[in-house]
Amino acid sequence: MSLATSVLAGERLAMARLLSQIENDEPGGREALGELFPHTGKAHLVGVTGAPGTGKSSLVNRLAHYYRNPSSGEPQRKIAIVAVDPSSPFTGGAILGDRVRMRDLSGDPGVFIRSMAARGSLGGLAPTTSSMVQVFDAAGFEIILIETVGAGQAEVDIARLAHTTLVVEAPGLGDEIQAIKAGILEIADILVVNKADRPGVENTERALRSMLELAHPTRRVVEHHGAVETININDSGMDSESLWIPPILRTVAIQGDGIPELVQAIADHQAHLETTGERHDRDRARLQAELEQLIQGNLVSRWRQEVSDSQYQEILESLIARQISPHQAVEALLNGGQSA
Amino acid sequence: MSERKIRVLVAKPGLDGHDRGAKVVARALRDAGMEVIYTGLRQTPEMVAEAALQEDVDVIGLSILSGAHMALVPRVLEILAANGQEHVKIFVGGIIPDEDVPRLMEIGVVGVYGPGTLTEDIINDVRQAVVGAPAA
Numbered sequence: 001m002s003l004a005t006s007v008l009a010g011e012r013l014a015m016a017r018l019l020s021q022i023e024n025d026e027p028g029g030r031e032a033l034g035e036l037f038p039h040t041g042k043a044h045l046v047g048v049t050g051a052p053g054t055g056k057s058s059l060v061n062r063l064a065h066y067y068r069n070p071s072s073g074e075p076q077r078k079i080a081i082v083a084v085d086p087s088s089p090f091t092g093g094a095i096l097g098d099r100v101r102m103r104d105l106s107g108d109p110g111v112f113i114r115s116m117a118a119r120g121s122l123g124g125l126a127p128t129t130s131s132m133v134q135v136f137d138a139a140g141f142e143i144i145l146i147e148t149v150g151a152g153q154a155e156v157d158i159a160r161l162a163h164t165t166l167v168v169e170a171p172g173l174g175d176e177i178q179a180i181k182a183g184i185l186e187i188a189d190i191l192v193v194n195k196a197d198r199p200g201v202e203n204t205e206r207a208l209r210s211m212l213e214l215a216h217p218t219r220r221v222v223e224h225h226g227a228v229e230t231i232n233i234n235d236s237g238m239d240s241e242s243l244w245i246p247p248i249l250r251t252v253a254i255q256g257d258g259i260p261e262l263v264q265a266i267a268d269h270q271a272h273l274e275t276t277g278e279r280h281d282r283d284r285a286r287l288q289a290e291l292e293q294l295i296q297g298n299l300v301s302r303w304r305q306e307v308s309d310s311q312y313q314e315i316l317e318s319l320i321a322r323q324i325s326p327h328q329a330v331e332a333l334l335n336g337g338q339s340a
Numbered sequence: 341m342s343e344r345k346i347r348v349l350v351a352k353p354g355l356d357g358h359d360r361g362a363k364v365v366a367r368a369l370r371d372a373g374m375e376v377i378y379t380g381l382r383q384t385p386e387m388v389a390e391a392a393l394q395e396d397v398d399v400i401g402l403s404i405l406s407g408a409h410m411a412l413v414p415r416v417l418e419i420l421a422a423n424g425q426e427h428v429k430i431f432v433g434g435i436i437p438d439e440d441v442p443r444l445m446e447i448g449v450v451g452v453y454g455p456g457t458l459t460e461d462i463i464n465d466v467r468q469a470v471v472g473a474p475a476a
């Protein structure tokens with residue numbers, strides 16, 4: 001039985017092995033991905049990003065636990081978690097510590113947690129995160145939670161990969177305005193103020209809300225029975241239907257407060273993506289971006305094989321001696337190392 | 341960046357609450373270029389084996405200070421075998437009486453380290469166990 005077949009049959013050891021092969025870019029991994037790809041496209045991918053220590057892992061733990069033990073009437077979901085931590089730029093090693101916060105999920109065969117090192121990638125994900133997610137998707141995991149490196153800045157990569165991106169903030173990260181980096185509105189589908197048991201939660205929430213109002217002046221965000229809601233001021237029909245205003249939700253991940261509401265917001269966003277056709281658009285954009293990235297990588301490595309090191313050095317030296325311009329150097333290198 | 345990384349699970353099974361040693365070893369292994377999955381305190385053998393499976397690690401380092409090693413280690417090995425993970429190399433660190441060391445090695449433990457072990461020695465042993473060659 002091929003590795004891909006075993007994965008489709010739900011064999012966890014086969015899945016773990018395949019994930020390693022993919023992470024190490026082994027030929028067997030590529031082959032299996034090819035077999036699995038037609039089975040992908042069903043899972044809902046939820047990104048969880050935010051500054052270091054805001055409680056991303058603790059939230060992922062609670063979310064997964066809720067999906068496994070939902071309120072009566074809601075379906076139980078199979079959950080995969082991919083948690084990315086930074087690699088040391090000096091040694092290439094890494095300490096992957098997100099599982100420490102995910103103890104509650106152990107012993108549940110409906111959960112699979114995989115830690116990844118970023119391996120030189122700077123965008124908060126690892127180079128092979130999206131391929132790993134495809135394996136989980138094909139294997140029938142219905143919700144895939146992806147925790148990014150806590151880099152403290154808006155991570156565009158996760159917004160591109162996930163269907164729903166949660167940006168996690170927490171009070172007490174210093175100056176609120178500074179802590180809330182510009183650009184998060186472009187990636188956040190849901191804003192989470194975690195550690196709501198801590199002082200300063202109002203300030204964090206207020207800062208987020210004023211950013212939202214700046215971005216969406218036609219809506220007003222109000223508080224209603226303690227929950228934050230958005231109200232449409234000049235209802236312009238169709239247009240506002242297709243507009244998603246990121247809700248701001250408070251959570252206390254260590255206690256589980258606010259988790260049902262967060263799960264609901266994720267479901268609402270998922271429904272929004274379906275009804276507006278945006279899910280299709282996002283999937284399309286993501287696959288196109290992946291294609292282009294792969295083309296670039298492949299072209300570069302193919303070209304690298306055609307040019308010898310000595311040719312490369314020779315042209316580089318000419319460039320440094322200002323005998324040829326950078327453009328002329330590129331031209332020469334693309335010509336198989338022949339000087340122009 | 342697609343070279344094969346050694347993946348290590350550093351776990352603290354049992355009830356004692358000191359993870360300083362485990363963290364020192366985890367950091368040393370990271371500084372030696374390995375990817376270390378750290379799972380924290382009070383892991384049951386079931387939790388250790390489950391994490392080892394999901395993370396597809398090459399090596400498990402168990403830090404045990406409670407004296408329960410003769411119960412915990414065989415149990416971890418048993419579950420690993422049941423899961424088809426006999427290839428995973430087990431190292432044990434902590435306070436292990438001399439007479440227990442050969443008994444642990446007999447059931448398949450690759451190395452046992454007491455207090456004061458040089459992290460360099462551990463790193464070399466782990467590399468040798470996985471790659472079959474000492475550090476360059």
Ligand SMILES: Nc1nc2c(ncn2[C@@H]2O[C@H](COP(=O)(O)OP(=O)(O)OP(=O)(O)O)[C@@H](O)[C@H]2O)c(=O)[nH]1
Nearest residue numbers: 052053054055056057058101150194195252253254
């Ligand atoms: N008071 C309080 N502490 C929390 C809450 N959520 C998480 N924490 C604590 O915050 C610390 C960091 O939590 P993590 O879940 O590891 O945060 P993270 O964002 O995943 O951290 P990195 O992955 O290192 O970026 C831990 O000590 C948690 O116990 C919360 O709601 N309230």
Ligand SMILES: [Mg+2]
Nearest residue numbers: 056057098147
């Ligand atoms: Mg984390």
